[in-house]
Amino acid sequence: MATTTTKTGQPLDRPQLDSLLRRRLFFTPAFEVYGGVSGLYDYGPPGCSLQANIIDTWRKHFVLEEDMLEVDCTMLTPHEVLRTSGHVDKFADWMCKDPKTGEIFRADHLVEEVLESRLKSDKEARGQKVEVDEEKEAKKKRKTKDTKAIKLDDAVAQEYEEILAKIDNYGGDELGLLITKYNIKNPTTGGDVLPPVAFNLMFQTSIGPSSNLAGYLRPETAQGQFLTFQKLLEFNQQSMPFASACIGKSFRNEISPRAGLLRVREFLMAEIEHYVDPEGGKKHPRFHEVKNVNVGLLDRKVQLSGRTEVTHMTIGEAVASGTVDSETLGYFIARIYLFLVRIGVDPKKMRFRQHMANEMAHYAADCWDAEIQTSYGWIECVGCADRSAYDLTVHSKKTGAPLCVRETRSEPLHIEEWQVDLDKKKFGPKFKKDGKTVEAAVDALTQDMREKLSVSLAQTGKIQVDVPGVGDGKVEIEKDLVKIEKRTKIEHTREYTPNVIEPAFGIGRILYSLLEHVYWSREGSEERGVLSFPPPIAPTKVLLVPLSGHSDFKPLVGRLSQKLRQLGISNRVDDSSASIGKRYSRNDELGTPLGITVDFQSVKDNTFTLRDRDSTKQVRSDEDTICAAIRSLVEGQKTWADVQEELPEFTQQETD
Amino acid sequence: MATTTTKTGQPLDRPQLDSLLRRRLFFTPAFEVYGGVSGLYDYGPPGCSLQANIIDTWRKHFVLEEDMLEVDCTMLTPHEVLRTSGHVDKFADWMCKDPKTGEIFRADHLVEEVLESRLKSDKEARGQKVEVDEEKEAKKKRKTKDTKAIKLDDAVAQEYEEILAKIDNYGGDELGLLITKYNIKNPTTGGDVLPPVAFNLMFQTSIGPSSNLAGYLRPETAQGQFLTFQKLLEFNQQSMPFASACIGKSFRNEISPRAGLLRVREFLMAEIEHYVDPEGGKKHPRFHEVKNVNVGLLDRKVQLSGRTEVTHMTIGEAVASGTVDSETLGYFIARIYLFLVRIGVDPKKMRFRQHMANEMAHYAADCWDAEIQTSYGWIECVGCADRSAYDLTVHSKKTGAPLCVRETRSEPLHIEEWQVDLDKKKFGPKFKKDGKTVEAAVDALTQDMREKLSVSLAQTGKIQVDVPGVGDGKVEIEKDLVKIEKRTKIEHTREYTPNVIEPAFGIGRILYSLLEHVYWSREGSEERGVLSFPPPIAPTKVLLVPLSGHSDFKPLVGRLSQKLRQLGISNRVDDSSASIGKRYSRNDELGTPLGITVDFQSVKDNTFTLRDRDSTKQVRSDEDTICAAIRSLVEGQKTWADVQEELPEFTQQETD
Missing domain, CATH: 3.40.50.800 (Anticodon-binding domain)
Known part of the structure; x- marks a missing residue:
């Protein structure tokens, strides 16, 4: 990892910055007089004011500028909602327990830590220089036992490198196999660990006195926004596209929080849900205003080829070349870039990285992260995901609520189609208890099939339809029971479920990264730190x-x-x-x-x-x-x- | 209850206002497409913007104006902190369960509802006009069974009235006795209810993967502020007095939420903890700026005499006459008044009510509520409590952290006092195993006793000290073992635990009350509602x-x-x-x-x-x-x- 630098290009001395931030009370571990709780931080006066100014700028840059509909939804969320959204089943990390000590490890972190330590030891044994990766070092909660330098087989070392490159992609079973195969133990005691089990990352509680209404603290503000979609559409006088926005705390019960403000259990988010018609290529009416904004992109293809070079281009080029999927996604990537620069993030230490297919959240169709370079590595600070119609669809299906747009067509739509009429009066007596099943099979016939059957009906006076479970699976219908004709259907309204483009900002991560970017010290007196916030942001x-x-x-x-x-x-x-x-x-x-x-x-x-x-x-x-x-x-x-x-x-x- | 009025003095039609607020999406029940969860509300765009403007004004009026130290503390709070603060034991309501139906009632609400219904029935039987108390009606979740008008004995009716007047003051045992004595049942089914049990109003969860760190969602923002006291004092360069402030959500797992935004389970608070030296009468350096502010006060004495007339006076007079205890408390009462007027609350519909002694929270030494008149009655919207040194003291005692102020005295303090010297070398051998006990008894002697004993020592050459548990409880010490002299002790520093004056704002309650106060309708077209927010507050x-x-x-x-x-x-x-x-x-x-x-x-x-x-x-x-x-x-x-x-x-x- 390259050394990170201060605003003025000097090597960043993180302990010195940390000491400044502690001394000036930007933030501080929560409940410290009680020994603290990992992953919980309080903001002191300058941190709190900085956060308020970032939020204020965010509100002006996004909400006010684009007439977004800001809402404030509750954090307490009933079980049913998060089961439908998929979070109850899928919002989990894998953990391993050491049954002797009771210690709990995040399974991927454990594998990573042990293999890296072995590789390091191998390098030492080979007499190679060992580069210290500060990000990884910072991740480690505990000191691993000092081990003697042990040389690995070349093939094994190679295997370890390959596993580490894919460490984010393993499921629980695979992690369990790795732990067995490579004899991975508790690094402190050398004791065995149990196989990985899923640990849901939501904080659970119960709502009301009867304890039968289970609830969670929301893992994102998005769900509350989706559930008010219909009301917001009405508030917006049925006009599309529009966006809602929400600023508020979300929660994530991390197995082992680390890296200061970058991975915490309670954090401030600012999320936008921009609703767009999926037809017509997801255009954006204000795309022309940002098309010349130049951004650094690290797309999926480059990553697949094992490289990390960022390509700089205008967002107009990125959309035109298909690197970025749509104008709307591109519009928000550019707007996110402009926001981050506006608050003082160094554009040279920023990139947009596309998620790999297997890395995306369960709801995402495409996703670009705004990553900011810090002494902890490249940190995902803003996610810009295309959630497609996933959430509105599942909630609508579950509740029956019409979470969709109904538009009067400017011109009625004329649809030529083959229609099948059944003579219900004769149909029932003939098929008796199988009537409904046969009818459903007829209704389900494709347009192609209908066309073919109309020919057969005209020629043979009957049609044959596949109806599994009735007789031998084939049913004949005579022409006195059925008519097939090509007719024109006229549709005056169009109904569709909008797609969602979601820029989601982790304010705490942005705030910390910003602190690293604006920090420098006066020449000749390195102990004199300066934080060069742009004046609108300064506490x-x-x-x-x-x-x-x-x-x-x-x-x-x-x-x-x-x-x-x-x-x-x-x-x-x-x-x-x-x-x-x-x-x-x-x-x-x-x-x-x-x-x-x-x-x-x-x-x-x-x-x-x-x-x-x-x-x-x-x-x-x-x-x-x-x-x-x-x-x-x-x-x-x-x-x-x-x-x-x-x-x-x-x-x-x-x-x- | 007097009819409440609109801004222009017309009778307030609450259903019409409610319909406007729903139609314009000021707020809406959360998770409504899932059937909703009582006590949880989302703010739509105008409500959200209104809330942000109130908060912005609050920040300018309090934080910016007085250089308060704003902090942002976590909502997740470990068990230990809230056990020390008293919330685990005392932050509870009493609930009764109907074992047949599983229904749960808040015990005081149940007694209230049943007795009121009997009194109403009694009045009907006596042919008296029954005034409908909208506040009480709104509190009722369910319809009580239509009962025939039944006349009560005069004495019983009188007893009921007295119980209702004191309904807020009963504990669980007393409520249980009332339920038995007056044969109070489930109003819907007539079934028996079980005796009241305490229900803690905090939402519980567990922090981290091992589930042995119990935590709660904070019931107030105050505790986080108290725990950062020492760091804030240092940030403030050790200068007193100062205040911290925190804006954020708090939680209360109400047994049966009701009355819309007025009693909810998740709510936004803005709290100030003003730290003041308890010596010198809790003066405030800027009191002169507000001393002519005229406020309506309803003090404890007036309430004790069964009356509710508000007395109008300047806050200067209120403090001078002792009605309000100190300048600092008075200062904040005036500042709260000015804030509420600034955002548009009608000063004629506002009063400050002093808490009765048995009504105060477990930590409060005195408390005045800013109450705002709405169609639900007088609603507590801001509490202004003197929490004395309670919280800092209990946390300091529990953790050993020095949550106190150490000041260098401008003039060293000279204290004349009687000091007792024991000759340790001879003392041990003489008293052997009782040595420590005797020494402790000597150390504990008051100044008066010491003076008397010095006379006795001079006259008789020995002293007699009460030492329970040693010999016959009296111990004689000869003059070769003890010396008693009057000496001057010089203290250069003073250490004290500051007292806390806490103005605590329920933003949701203020917001709803404000909506009622600014609402009116155009003359001649009552369906045309207007919300006359002051421009700085308008969404x-x-x-x-x-x-x-x-x-x-x-x-x-x-x-x-x-x-x-x-x-x-x-x-x-x-x-x-x-x-x-x-x-x-x-x-x-x-x-x-x-x-x-x-x-x-x-x-x-x-x-x-x-x-x-x-x-x-x-x-x-x-x-x-x-x-x-x-x-x-x-x-x-x-x-x-x-x-x-x-x-x-x-x-x-x-x-x-």
């Missing part, structure tokens, strides 16, 4: 720093703070006795993009210096001008370069 | 209406829509073929405060009419002026009256 926008504790500064600082607050701009005052440099350093770590220094000149003429976090450059102007500049920076209308061009630079005062 | 701000489907209008509408979107102002286009009046009516029901009509004049000179939802008055001006007016209305800086004064009225066009 706090402005730091107010009085030069000293002098009483003249207090009213000015108070007035400025209130004024900014009224403009909706979050700001903090640091009037501690630390040096100005120290106070700015602290806020560099918090990612505060702007600072105002209040000095003696301010008291005299109501002018202030405004400092840019990234360049540490300063400009100076009067209160109103400074506030206007801040507002335009925070709302994303201007950059610091614009402001620096407009306002006089200020260099007198040493701030570092 | 959609602007409706764009082209006069007709003429193609000249399309580009203007598109440009306006995009321009408003860029200003962050949500808007919808209605270019359906319905009349302008119909289109505006639909949006009156959605509460859209502003409408822009695009007509042929607009095409000529780029001027537009702007319509006010409440008055249906219109003004006309050029695009930029109209957009600026909209922005100032939506941000709450101007009222429609301001705009109407500034811009020329437009009367030509008929819009109704």
Whole structure:
């Protein structure tokens, strides 16, 4: 794995970043004073504000921009709904238990860990350099026993490599066979493990006092959205296409959570369900607006050939060449890209990877993940799946609710078809108890068969139909009982189940990846970390720093703070006795993009210096001008370069 | 119960409002196509947007305004935390089961329902008018059997009335006795019910694959906040007072949910934990800013005397007179009041009611509820509790974590005290195995005792100390073993557990109450409902209406829509073929405060009419002026009256 880098291209020192994030309370293990619960994290003030700003931007970028119908559905979900959706049966991982110690392993992780450790040992025995894969190291919960370097047969080493390449594709039985065949044990104790059993990843509970209504915490927000489809379509005045959106927590009872915010048990999602007519190639009315957006794609074919090179092309080219299946899928890939760049993700550390056929969730027809490169490897942060008509169909079938679109055809549809009329009065007496069965067999005849039978009827005066279970399986019907004619049917309405394109965002993963991308440290003083959030995303926008504790500064600082607050701009005052440099350093770590220094000149003429976090450059102007500049920076209308061009630079005062 | 009224003072027709809210998809029963789950609701687009705007205003009003430390804590909470907080033992309701039918009743509701029905029947038998209490009627899940009017003894009727007045105060045993004594049965079948058992209201689940880590969905956001106290204090640079805040879902497994959004199983809360030094009377530094806010108070004393009159006074007077215990509690009562008015709650339908001593949650030292009047009665929407040091103390005791503040005293504290020195070397050999017990008894001596013993030691050369369990319970210590002297102890730091003032907002209840308060119907056409949200709260701000489907209008509408979107102002286009009046009516029901009509004049000179939802008055001006007016209305800086004064009225066009 290539070393990941900071925003400024230096090697990323993750422990140093982690320490910053802990120190500044971006997030923290939940219930830490009780020893913590793995996979559960709390967001502290800067993390919480960052999350709120990402969500706010998401809402503007997607919901407001496209008039999506936002809904807020419950997390508690009854068993029946998730059984129909397939989650009760299929939303599971395989786990193995060590019966002696009671330890539980995720079966694929266990196989992976043991084989990798053997390969590493083999390399050592061969005197080869061992590359440490940080992602994999981070995944390990426990230290494996220090083993002596043992050389493997070349063929065995080869087998191990092949298994590891396919590790995501094995089912429970196959994992069990691998464990037996390769004698895989508990890495800590060397003890045997039991065969893998499926562990459903949903948190179960019971709703109401009688405990006979089983429920789960939702694994995705999607199901609630699907079940309100009919009401939303009506709200949208029956107009297609449209999208619903939902922002909320989902849950996944991971067997062994790891890698910090990247694999947790409770997480914030933002999901869009875009409903589209499956006919006509899933066009999108606004595709032209994004067709020139250039994205990095890693398609299925490249992966199948064992390679991982990303191909850069415009989304227009990708759709035209068939790499991306439809305009609608392509439209959302481009919109996801623009969103991620807007909040500060480095476009050079982003790619869209197509799922392999056997890797997709049970409901997906096609899927592209927006993956972001971090020190844990390429992390799936947004899934963009074509769920086809899967969900609406299964729920409709189960409940009888019409989860479909009925459209009046602009022109009635004329359908030429062979119709069969049976003379019911004579039919019953003749076939008696078999009447219904014969009738059903006739109704099920294809158009081709009907045409052939009409010929036979005209020629022989009777037809012969296959009816399994009646007599010898063939039934003859005379012409006095049956008529076959070609007629024209006129359909005025069209009924169809829309397909769903679903961009699903894991906000916690995006947030963590973003932290890695905006992190860097000042040249020459590596301990001075900076988080260069774009101003609209930054947790706090402005730091107010009085030069000293002098009483003249207090009213000015108070007035400025209130004024900014009224403009909706979050700001903090640091009037501690630390040096100005120290106070700015602290806020560099918090990612505060702007600072105002209040000095003696301010008291005299109501002018202030405004400092840019990234360049540490300063400009100076009067209160109103400074506030206007801040507002335009925070709302994303201007950059610091614009402001620096407009306002006089200020260099007198040493701030570092 | 007095009839509740609409915004314009007409009697509120709840079924009509309900029908509007359903039709416009403000909220809807969750999983309705699966038959629904009681107590679970989804918010549709206008409800979801309304909720987001309330939350946004809340964040500005509280978090941003007071630099609160917002956190986002997990909902999944381990058993141990909620056992310590008292919720595992005490967060329960009493339920009774009918063993024949399997029906489960909330015990207090059952007693209430049966006794009320008997009293009603008694009144009918006495020929008295029976007032229908809509709140109570709505609470009933099922129809009680139609009973003949039966007259009660005067004494019995009196007993029933007294029981009903105290119904919230009975425990499980007492409810059981009432059920037996008054022969209370299943109202539908007349069958016996089993004695009440406690039903814990938390949803239980298990965390991780081993099922030995029991957890619950949090019943409040508070516990997560308390457990991060120490980190937040450090983040706040050890400075007190400060507040944390958390917005998120909480859960309550109601025995029998009812009354729509008012009693649900999953609900959004916004909670503040304000930490204050318990010494010095819990002053608040910004109390002077709110001291003239006039609020309606219903204190404990008035309620004890059986009355419900609200007393109006400024919060300054309330604190000065001791009605409200402290400045900090008073400060938040005033701030809550200002928030509710800001989002559109009618101040005449709002009161603050103090909890009775036996009504408070197990952790509360004092509590005032902001209650809002609705057609369901007075509804508790915000609780403002003084939780004292309860939570930090129990968690600290359980875990050993120092959930407290350590302050360097500005002046070291000099404490004069009697100190006792024991000569350990001689002490051990003399008292042998009793040494530790005697020493502990000496250490436990009060200052008064020490002073007396010092006199006795000086006079008699020995002291006598009570040491239960050693010898005859009295031990003599000679002066060669003990010295007692008055000395000065100097304390440089002060350690204390802060008290917590907790304003806790039930967002769903506020949202529903608000809907009732802003609802009215146009005079003379009662079916035309209007929801008069203040513009900053309204789900959609602007409706764009082209006069007709003429193609000249399309580009203007598109440009306006995009321009408003860029200003962050949500808007919808209605270019359906319905009349302008119909289109505006639909949006009156959605509460859209502003409408822009695009007509042929607009095409000529780029001027537009702007319509006010409440008055249906219109003004006309050029695009930029109209957009600026909209922005100032939506941000709450101007009222429609301001705009109407500034811009020329437009009367030509008929819009109704």
